[in-house]
Amino acid sequence: MDKLIVPAKTEKLNKVLNFINNQLKTYNFSKKFETQLELATEEIFVNIANYAHEKDSENSEIAIYSFFNEDYSILTVRFVDNGIPFNPLEEKDPDITLSSEMREIGGLGIFLARKNVDEINYQYKKGRNILTFKKLLK
């Protein structure tokens, strides 16, 4: 299991994506898998950084763990942070059938994350937000 700890700031997004991608380099995933993985990772990381942490807070960090199980071809990515209790999965899905005039701007991040992973769950344990997703290599 690989681990990266970064300040809970959206500017760290590229560092997070590099960490996730570097670990998987040896496996030669498809571009489609890579894009879906980047999407889920970006949306979750940015949500946690924006909503579980005060802006400009000095000691808020997000730890990201990544593990690929070769036997089952399952990638597990976990985000652990010490921010305020925040469950991104409580956000309601947007109505994607509305016209452009009726559609609200925003609210698509977690929806996109969900659509691009096979399993996602949230726990609050010992003062920490723990969000885990699993993605099956198809």
Next chain:
Amino acid sequence: MNIEKKIEGNKLLVKINGRLDTNTSPEFEKELKNDLPGIKELIFDFNDLMYISSSGLRVILSTEKIMNKQGNMIIKNVNDLVMEVFEVTGFIDILTIE
């Protein structure tokens, strides 16, 4: 991300190269806002757009709303990876994609 813009009268052509993500979308939005007033036809060339996340979709939707009032907006040359995001989010039904 790199943005190329070409204005011909009230027509604006915008070509994006790279990624529209949380960190690049604000710049994209700022670039567009400056030129939109008076534009009747907005054409996006997404041939070299490799990735779009919700922050990019947010700019696309707000621009679509503006253009609905003052003219029309067309998106061209969308690749498969970006198209999949448009499909999943229902954007494929509200945008004019050629």
